[in-house]
Amino acid sequence: MSDYSFLINRYPEFVTKNQFYRICHISKNTALYYLRNGFIPCIDSGKKTRRYKIAIKDIVFFLQDRDENPEKYYLPNHYNNPFLPREIRHYKAKPRSDNRFAHCKLKGINEVRDYLQYLELQFADYPDMLTTKQIQQITGHSPTVISLWCKSGKIKYIKQYNIYFLQKKSVITYLFNRELQQ
DSSP, rough: OOOOOOHHHSOEEEEEEEEEEEEHHHOHHHHHHHHHHSSSEEEEESSSSEEEEEHHHHHHHHHHHHOOGGGOOOOOOOOOOOOOOOOHHOOOOOOOOOTTTTSSSSOOTTOOOOOOHHHHHHHHTTSSEEHHHHHHHHOOOOOHHHHHHHHSSSEEEEEEEEEEEEEEEHHHHHHHHHHHOO
């Protein structure tokens, strides 16, 4: 077992996450996992930079406890934890299903009896002028496809500072007519 008391004299009372991962000889991702999950007490300011302040005494206690109980600080399998056996350590991605976008796509005209009413219900909670992100949330189409609809003249829109504001009625009629043609 190592004595980490020399760290108290070498570092200030509080250190950042960058100093913490260097002191402990762990990766940035592992340090962030330990801080977010409460393995090490810290002060979280919520800022984007220099977010965490960690007391050096807590780091010393963490290092001593990690030496005594390494199994307590094992990471989940997808972190490629060096303490785990090789067979378990390597993360194997699960194959994607074909219908991974099914949750955001609108139903087809064959699936709904009155498709126009269905579209109006889908768009009911949104304002009369929609941004491309709002249409993307409803329909699942990418912003580039939606901007192509605008540029081809299929939908009425207003362009302001590279942001397209599309008329809700125009989008509903376009989607309905497109389904009828198919």
